[in-house]
Amino acid sequence: MHKKPIATVIAAILALGLGACGNTSGAPASSATGSTQSQTAQPTETESAEQPANLIGTWKQTNSNSTDTWMEAEITADTITIQWVSDNGDTKSLYWKGTYTAPDKAGDWKWTSQGDTAAMQASLLGSQDATKDFTYTETDGVSWETTAMGTTVTVKTAKQ
Template sequence: MKKTLALTAAAALMLGLTACGASEDSNTGSPAAQAETSSAPAVEKAPSLDGTWKQTNSESEDSYQEATIEGDTITVNWISNNGDTKSLYWVGTFEAPATTAKTTITSQGDTEQMSTAMMASSSETKDFTYEDEELSYELTALGTTTTVRMEKQD
């Protein structure tokens, strides 16, 4: 055991000393090492959800839901009268997705703020699904459940 540990430490020390001895002007490595670096898969960038999202499946042009996302906060309002009237439906925090693949985002509701709004959800959490640049969630009002689909506006 001690012998293995000593050999591992010696190998690490040799590797470290070899790396420290390389100059910045030296060749970037063997052709095989260069090919390995250039063929590495591109890192997928997490989507930015920040901005205004508008419901795309409303049956009315002047009445729909709109979400505003800033950082880790999402606020969803009922919009009516061509935007002249806004009523709070949801406000909460969430952890942004780390991938562009389909993902479910669970928002922790600000129940204190929503408790004073007549049209707000009474849930403590709400699941939002992000897929193919669309944000969707289930909404239940007056015993009817529908899926709201939203598209980013800006």
């Protein structure tokens, strides 16, 4: 009865795991121009005026190894809900549902969500964790670790 969605989700989990294994990106590539501009960053006025990240919205996975399967987070002022999305968006399965306190100052972009374990337990693909750590950076968006079938992947996202 549910064989196709389950098979699709398992394929997605494997794709996520294999995609993470092939990621060899490291530090940004250096300039090939040989420019000798200052190597140290000078503080600017905008750095002192930094605000906490605006997390509210939909965040879609950017490092999925599949075009029709990914993870997607919906973040409100105090909740985070993450879905496994497959069949190009036609199928969604709950992975995480929890509350959190949004970062309230610049640079404080790490937080822990308290899971709704009853809701996740009712989902075949729901997390079994009571808490989950999240991070926000400009380069990786909202990110978190997901473990499935013995493979841990850091899911990176972009705001939609």
